[in-house]
Amino acid sequence: MAQQKTELLDHMSFEFLELLRKKNPAWRLLASPQAPFVAAFLYKEFIAQNRRQIAEQELISRLESYIDFLSQGRSDTLFPRTGREYLDAWANDEHGWLRKFYPQGQDEPHFDITSLAQKAIEWLLSLRQQAFIGTESRLITVFELLHQIVERSETDPELRLAELERRKAEIEQEIIRVQNGQVELFDETQIKERFWQAMTTAREILADFRAVEQNFRELDRGMRERIATWDRGKGELLESIFEEHDGIAQSEQGKSFAAFWKFLMSSSYQDDFQDTLDKVLQLRPVQEMGISRNINHIHYDWVNASAHVQETVAALSQQLRRYVDENFLEEERRINQIVREIEGKAVSVRNNQPKAWEMEIDGVKPEILLPLDRPLFSPPQRPEIKDDTVDAGDEDISAEALFSQVYVDKEKLTDRIGYMLQTQDRITLAQIIEYYPLELGLSELITYLVIAGENPQAAFHPEDLEKVFWEDETGKKRVASIAKVIFQRS
Secondary structure (H helix, E strand, O other): OHHHHHHHHHHOOHHHHHHHHHHOHHHHHHHOOOHHHHHHHHHHHHHOOOOOOEEHHHHHHHHHHHHHHHHOOOOOOOOOOOHHHHHHHHHOOOOOOEEEEOOOOOOOOEEEEOHHHHHHHHHHHOOOOOOOOOOHHHHHHHHHHHHHHHHHHOOOHHHHHHHHHHHHHHHHHHHHHHHOOOOOOOOHHHHHHHHHHHHHHHHHHHHHHHHHHHHHHHHHHHHHHHHHHOOOOHHHHHHHHHHHHHHHHOOHHHHHHHHHHHHHOOHHHHHHHHHHHHHHHOOHHHHHOOOOHHHHHHHHHHHHHHHHHHHHHHHHHHHHHHHHHOOHHHHHHHHHHHHHHHHHHHHHOOOOOOOOOOOOOOOOOOOOOOHHHOOOOOOOOOOOOOOOOOOOOOOOOOOHHHHOOOOOOHHHHHHHHHHHOOOOOEEEHHHHHHHOOOOOOHHHHHHHHHHHHHOOOEEEEEEEEEEEEEEOOOOOEEEEEEEEEEEEOO
16 A cells, blocks of 8 residues: 555656656647647547547548538638648657557558547546436445455355355345335436446446557567567577566456456357346436447447457567567578588589499479460450540539549448347348448448448348438438348358
8 A cells, every 4th residue: 555655646746747748648638739629530530439440541531521510611720731641640659649550461551549549538528517426336336346355355264154144144035025025126316327337337448448459569569679679599589578478468457358358258248248238228217318329239349349459469479470480581591501511512522523423313204295285376356446536625514523522431331231240140231221321322322232242141132122211411311222132140
């Protein structure tokens, strides 16, 4: 306790806080004149939608659209720079609010919000005025955690048995009360309070994953730097790296993440969590709170966030294996050494050739080429080019169509289909569009049909038509009758 108090005093010293104000990206974001603009956009694109990475072109398009939206009705220019310039500035070392990287197998850079920037935005969210501040549920949670600590740390079997007997007696008394019709139920306030606390904790878990991933990524970066600058033996380097890797796996954070991942991957846990959450969302007090649709699949967001952490750990292991398996400089030096030894032996026997010397070549056979095996000549087809004269036109055609192009992210739509198939074996395109309304109109609908045509698990039923609705940019409702498309889980 004394050590923890000393660490807090050091953390809140004037010198450390002055350094933190200059170096910490979260503090820089809150102190920036552009904080409302940056925080609002990053929350809208990353945190609110639980997205872990966005392609550069898509994010630039969304940022420029957001800038145009904020600039409507203003005579002055609030944001004079382009979307690309803003993203590059937010991702540099001076700001540190975005992480720019290349996913494996892709040549387009992607962006993700950093853990410190998310922490600053979460702090801004905590400033909003809440409808009520729940104290009862948090107090009960504190008591339950303390009871668990005492119960699971007690080594005396008699005391453990006494505690279990006490809980057994309480359960038996509750059974008797229920049998007599005395059922104690939560009122609406208690239900809302506990649900609010549960969902707040669930969202905090998503925020913690970025911090955990950042810690593993810093380990990977440090390991790469040590490999690049190491000038001693390979064994010493590998020993230090393995010790550090084992230290992280055995650390409190490593053990906690491993236990969380094991619990999250349990099929029984997933089914139990989904059933319990569905029952809670059907309660009238919970529905009155206006819960977001993302809450219904929060555990799948946990799985996706955990997968990103696992990918970072896999990249660390791959870098280590590459260093162990491939050492090009040492192999090249070894080959040169063997060549020099061969040359030295050849010079030594040039003027003193051995008397009994012969050389044999194994596997010599004639090479047979049959003329009829060669393909026949086929003359290339020459294209016919019309030599028509192109005259200059005098029509005054509007060029607005060149600036009204839309970008449809095919990968994003594919992820939506896979996301929906996580909870059911088959689903129709109309159901997907009902859950994810069309934002780009007919272009997005056509992209869905292209994905269905390329997916072997999708089937078209022309005899069964279904209608799809959306609103265009003018707010007018549109409807399209298309063949029924069914996606199945692979």
